[in-house]
Amino acid sequence: MEYTFYDDPDTAAIICCHITENKSPILYVSHDEDDGMWQFLCGKEHEIDEARLVSLQWVFDLDNSISTLKDMPCGCYAERITQNDDWVIRKR
Numbered sequence: 001m002e003y004t005f006y007d008d009p010d011t012a013a014i015i016c017c018h019i020t021e022n023k024s025p026i027l028y029v030s031h032d033e034d035d036g037m038w039q040f041l042c043g044k045e046h047e048i049d050e051a052r053l054v055s056l057q058w059v060f061d062l063d064n065s066i067s068t069l070k071d072m073p074c075g076c077y078a079e080r081i082t083q084n085d086d087w088v089i090r091k092r
Contacts, residue, residue, distance in 0.1 A: 009057035018042040025083035033075035
């Protein structure tokens with residue numbers, strides 16, 4: 001699938017180690033209002049040391065289903081129960 005985000009593919013994104021190391025699915029995505037940073041998490045509680053910095057392209061290649069979130073404005077987040085569910089977007 002072709003990269004669909006408006007942000008540059010090399011844009012830094014935060015992802016949790018549960019996804020990168022344990023192959024947990026992405027179940028929570030935040031597009032932060034203060035700095036526009038994208039965060040991709042497994043839906044569990046996290047400590048700071050569990051964060052990893054990767055490119056937005058890397059996350060997109062890992063899970064193309066995030067492409068539906070390309071228009072999600074800053075200050076919003078998206079959740080889903082399982083990897084097969086649709087994303088539900090909410091404003092903070």
